[in-house]
Amino acid sequence: RFGCWHRAFAGLLVAIHLVIAPIGLALRSAMPIGPKSLAEMIQVQLPEDAAIEGQSLVVVTAPMPILASYLPERRALAGLSVPAHMRVLAPSQPGGVTVSRADDRTLVIRPAQGFMRLVADRLARNLNHPMSAGQRVEVTGMTVEVLELTSDGRPAAAAFMFDVSLEDASLRWLCWRYPGFAPFVPPPVGTTVILTSEAAIVQAGTNVAAP
Numbered sequence: 001r002f003g004c005w006h007r008a009f010a011g012l013l014v015a016i017h018l019v020i021a022p023i024g025l026a027l028r029s030a031m032p033i034g035p036k037s038l039a040e041m042i043q044v045q046l047p048e049d050a051a052i053e054g055q056s057l058v059v060v061t062a063p064m065p066i067l068a069s070y071l072p073e074r075r076a077l078a079g080l081s082v083p084a085h086m087r088v089l090a091p092s093q094p095g096g097v098t099v100s101r102a103d104d105r106t107l108v109i110r111p112a113q114g115f116m117r118l119v120a121d122r123l124a125r126n127l128n129h130p131m132s133a134g135q136r137v138e139v140t141g142m143t144v145e146v147l148e149l150t151s152d153g154r155p156a157a158a159a160f161m162f163d164v165s166l167e168d169a170s171l172r173w174l175c176w177r178y179p180g181f182a183p184f185v186p187p188p189v190g191t192t193v194i195l196t197s198e199a200a201i202v203q204a205g206t207n208v209a210a211p
Helices: 005-028 050-054 072-077
Strands: 055-064 084-089 097-103 106-112 136-139 142-149 155-162 171-177 181-184 191-193 200-203
Touching: 055 097, 084 106, 171 191
Parallel strands: 055 084, 055 171
Antiparallel strands: 097 106, 097 191, 106 155, 136 142, 142 155, 171 181, 191 200
C-alpha cells in the first residue's frame, strides 16, 4: 500500500516521463546545435588520455554525484579510455564545500548543508539506514570515516583517507566550477580551501587534525 510520499514520488515520475521529457525532446530536436544543456554540463568530461586507465579519478565536488558517477560507462560506450577507479567525494551546494588537508593522505570534507541533502544523493543509501559518527567505509584505495552528523542524522563531515599521497601520480583530481569541471589541486597539509561553484577560496594556515 502506497503512502502519501510514495504517491507523490510516483506522480513526479509520471510528470517527468510523460510531460517534461516529450517537451524537452521536442525543444532539443529543434535546436540540435547550441549551448550545452544543464545535464550535459554536470556530467564529468575528460580529454582523451590513455594515462587515465592507470589512474583513479577523484571528483571532489559535483552538482549531482550520482550522474557524475556514470563517466566510466559513458566513456566505455564511446570507445574511450576509462579510469581504473572513480571516486565522487561530495556534492557541490550553496554555501560551499570546505576541504581541509589533515595529513599527506587525508582530506576532511564538510559541505555547508551536509551530505545526502538531495533525494538523488540518497539513491545509494536510504535515510532509513543512517550512518553513525565513527563509521568507516572501505573501497579500493580509500577509506571514508564519518566524523560528524547533522541535526537530522546525515553525515556533516567526513575524512577521506587515501592509500597513497594525494599528490601521487595515480590520482587525478577534478572539482565542479561552473560551467563545468576543472582540475583540482589538493591544498597543503594543515590548510583549507572552500569550493564554490565559481571558485576555490583559500584559507591558509588553518589547523586541521587528522581523524
